[in-house]
Amino acid sequence: MGAIKILATGAYAPEHTLDNDQLSQMVDTSDEWIFSRTGMKVRHISQGENTSDLGVKAARIAIQNSGIAPEKIGLLLVSTFTPDCYTPATACIIQEKLGLAQVPMMAFDISAACSGFPYALKIANALLKETPGQYGLIVSSEVISKVVDYTDRSTCILFGDAAGAVVVQYDENAMLYTCAHSRADKETLYVPGVDMQDQTSPSYIYMNGREVFKFAVETVPQAIDEVLKQAGLTIDGIDYIVLHQANARIIASIQKRLGCKSEKLYMNIAEYANTSSASIPVALDEMVHKGMLKKGMKVVCVGFGAGLTWGAALLEW
Numbered sequence: 478m479g480a481i482k483i484l485a486t487g488a489y490a491p492e493h494t495l496d497n498d499q500l501s502q503m504v505d506t507s508d509e510w511i512f513s514r515t516g517m518k519v520r521h522i523s524q525g526e527n528t529s530d531l532g533v534k535a536a537r538i539a540i541q542n543s544g545i546a547p548e549k550i551g552l553l554l555v556s557t558f559t560p561d562c563y564t565p566a567t568a569c570i571i572q573e574k575l576g577l578a579q580v581p582m583m584a585f586d587i588s589a590a591c592s593g594f595p596y597a598l599k600i601a602n603a604l605l606k607e608t609p610g611q612y613g614l615i616v617s618s619e620v621i622s623k624v625v626d627y628t629d630r631s632t633c634i635l636f637g638d639a640a641g642a643v644v645v646q647y648d649e650n651a652m653l654y655t656c657a658h659s660r661a662d663k664e665t666l667y668v669p670g671v672d673m674q675d676q677t678s679p680s681y682i683y684m685n686g687r688e689v690f691k692f693a694v695e696t697v698p699q700a701i702d703e704v705l706k707q708a709g710l711t712i713d714g715i716d717y718i719v720l721h722q723a724n725a726r727i728i729a730s731i732q733k734r735l736g737c738k739s740e741k742l743y744m745n746i747a748e749y750a751n752t753s754s755a756s757i758p759v760a761l762d763e764m765v766h767k768g769m770l771k772k773g774m775k776v777v778c779v780g781f782g783a784g785l786t787w788g789a790a791l792l793e794w
């Protein structure tokens with residue numbers, strides 16, 4: 478059909494970690510509560526590195542693994558809800574840090590929260606179709622710790638920092654089916670911007686956990702169904718489903734709804750917690766390292782998050 482395909486992956490997470498026991502000393506919680514409700518054990522937390530720093534490290538690994546000349550990158554997309562600054566885009570900052578400031582390319586950020594990676598695949602697919610010789614670099618990077626209130630036990634246990642990256646190229650023989658959606662809702666999950674009445678008030682994540690849970694369990698199976706229908710496949714024809722790693726119980730509920738074996742749904746939430754848009758490319762990179770992804774395998778990636786947004790991408794490895 479002709480589409481982009483992933484040539485290589487890379488990932489990076491800060492060395493410093495925060496486990497459930499350490500969090501239990503900061504807020505009124507416990508390892509048992511966190512693990513049983515979320516499946517999380519440890520999260521990586523940046524010590525001074527910003528979103529572009531994490532992104533550059535993941536990007537360098539992906540570029541190296543792809544073997545391409547970095548000067549051939551014509552499109553640099555960064556998905557993040559924790560950019561370095563309002564402007565310029567984190568994508569432009571990463572372009573500069575990669576030493577590609579003078580290389581002609583389009584570079585911009587995608588603000589679709591935890592749906593950022595499938596959104597980016599859809600956008601890269603449309604743009605690289607116009608310039609088939611060029612390579613695309615997608616970086617999904619988050620330093621969520623900078624918008625977490627570490628006195629709020631209902632949110633501070635959930636998030637970690639990480640970055641994942643992929644190098645993509647348009648290929649006449651590749652296949653990619655995508656969907657991307659938005660249902661405007663700014664109450665369920667958000668990080669406020671500057672409060673014009675009180676410009677000193679902090680910007681922290683607010684979340685209605687139960688509503689997020691319901692939203693995810695409703696929309697993710699629909700998105701999977703949508704890309705399966707486009708491809709003329711059933712769930713049995715899919716080798717792996719890589720969901721945004723928001724919560725182990727969300728993943729388990731979706732697995733039951735899909736009626737497939739738990740091994741089909743990759744999960745690494747215990748070691749990273751929720752890293753928003755970074756979670757899918759970090760998972761893909763781990764799967765590559767574990768030798769799980771073989772040429773020709775079919776993989777569905779699904780993101781869901783603030784917006785509310787959700788989206789899926791069915792691709793052939």
Ligand code: ACO
Pocket residue numbers: 505506507510511514515591630631632634635666684685686687689690722723724726727751753781782783
């Ligand atoms: N430790 C101990 N108790 C806690 C904690 C904690 N860390 N956090 C909340 N509680 C308490 C609450 O105060 C409440 O106590 P109360 O009954 O005395 O008022 C009780 O636990 C129940 O609180 P709920 O918020 O209703 O807990 P719930 O069982 O829904 O679990 C959770 C919370 C884990 C967040 C769940 O709602 C969930 O998984 N939601 C999905 C949200 C999610 O994954 N978000 C990720 C970010 S969004 C994204 O990536 C798309």
